[in-house]
Amino acid sequence: MINLKHITIANYATESGKTTSLNLSYQTFGKPLHTAPIILVNHALTGNSNVIGENGWWNDIIGENKCIDTNEYTILSFNILGNGYDNKAENIIENYKDFTARDIAKLFALAIEELKIQHLFAVIGGSVGGGIAWELAALKPRLIKHLIPIATDWKSTDWVIANCHIQDALLNNSSQPLVDARMHAMTLYRTPESLTQKFDRTKKDESFFNIESWLSYHGNALNDRFQVAAYKLMNQVLRTIDITRDRNDFLDVASKIESDIHIITINSDLFFKADENWNTFVELKGKKENVNIHEIKSIHGHDAFLIEFDQLARFLKPIFKAEVTSVKKKLEQQVA
Template sequence: MIKSDEFETKMEDYNKHAILGVKQPLVLECGVSLNNFPVYYQTYGSLSEKKDNAILVCHALSGDQFLAGVNPTTGKVGWWNLVVGPDKVIDTNRYFVICTNILGGCMGTVGPKEVNSETGEIWGSNFPMITIQDMVRAQALLIDHLAIDKLFCVIGGSMGGMQVLEWAATYPERVLTAVPIAAAAQHSAQNIAFHEVGRQAIMADPNWCGGNYYASDIFPDRGLAIARMVAHITYLSEPSLQTKFGRRLQDRESITFGFDADFQVESYLRHQGSTFVDRFDANSYLYITRAMDYFDLSERFDGGLAEAFRGSKTRFCVISFSSDWLYPTSESRMVVHALNSVAASVSFAEIRSDKGHDSFLLDEPEFWRVLRGFLSGSADYFGLDEFS
């Protein structure tokens, strides 16, 4: 039994999963079929009798299904524990919250470090290329498996927000409200560029062995840690780095005239890198970043992004953060303009914050106020009961 303030979870509940693609395979965008593959997930709160209070939370690149309570892998609280829980913004007294580990992930759902059910061998580099759409279609299979017809809300930040847009475009009739946060309808050149640096760092690590490193007990730790360090900088902002670290030195009085981590900011990044490799798989990192790079919702529809949402009855709430330079407000505004042009129901708020892209994970009362208002307004609109 692992306890947090809000949730107690038995160890077996942490292994909650479904085997999907049994009757018919999931045909991926790249053409490969996936049969009998596991999707691991967690749920919080309880499903109402009418099954009308389900919220699917889509996690970001380095996230997982353990969004609230204690994460059994790290022993720390889940990545959205500030937002999801009893009486919190996403109130588990009222809503049934589902979060799946994405396709290609490394927390149980089929991915490069899992066993191919057909060959009995670890996928490694033979794992097929996946896309954001593939991730969403796998999630939809799980929602089918849970016998839920319509989701009250699909919500997520960063790559999770891309999945939200994909859900709204692919299954408009199943999504009552959609909340893409700090996201974009296509991955920008700058974002692809940063991902490429990360991937090159992993693939340049001699321990990567062309992606088939699972047989040995050496992993491309150095490469993955560097990838994480680069990415972590993009999640912050210049002012937040300056405020948090400035030029302060790490446990020393003066510079050492060497390449040790003299500065606090270096020590912090090294720590981010080294803790990440304990919980994340290098190949998963390659596959998922590639899926994000390939994402361009407008490309799939003749006439551009607006056509992805034409006729949609979904209520959208698009949220961006003023200091996010990875998924800047201008990208959210593109989504809003597309939604406006097909007269979709859309709210859009840019939250003032100096904490950069990661703001959606942090203590941001203005963000929470907007989100809470949107959810409760939508719950009234769709006639949800006060409490399930």
């Protein structure tokens, strides 16, 4: 595993009251730690810390001279606990229901302290990664300058919880759990219009439609690279996003977050609905001025944040270019 580093969190007490020692793995890219503004990138459900480079899942957004420029920033990315990316069997979590999204955010916060990071320029993540970003901001309201949750929400809605419940049933009861759970999930990540545009009822052969072949391919591909225990834990994290649990109401919690909040939603997202994000924006804007919202226009649904790179870059560039310009001005002033 290229440049995979590890932090041990000893005697961690979960939200459910269990105490355990855990190993958190991570990668860094771009400038060395503590030499440039730090951006924490949270991966999605079946993703990992390999943000850029060979097999990097966000090469279109992050890299040299790209929207998030690795010549100017340090990129930090943790693997969500138990996702299996380190290929160490001892780090797989079987008791997945002991953990919540807030646990993952707490573990990230402890690792950030271990790395002696006192400030993050930005935290950005899509889907469950964005939910963890919300949880981290609620835990550490002064840590992050720019909070950028994409295709996500500060809570798992009833709709998200319902589909996670179905996923959990498939993962525990199916004879081919990863294949079946992944096929079901892929229909949530796209839209009917997206699938029509891609396949238009064409057939692979006399008895097999191309949409069926595509779903089977994604199911089998995940089966080859992922583990059931990892998927169960990721699904559990997804269903437990809620920055208000055992706290006050949303406005009270979110208004304490000092970060500039940049919500990025997708008009066709059938999983984390755009209406929920717009309601969050309107509600929070009444109490907190530095809240913004952008909407990706796409027929591709939830997965649009991994497809519509031009639109996403257009929303992100002002955030990251402004910091680079500011730093360069300060250096010029120091030289002068």
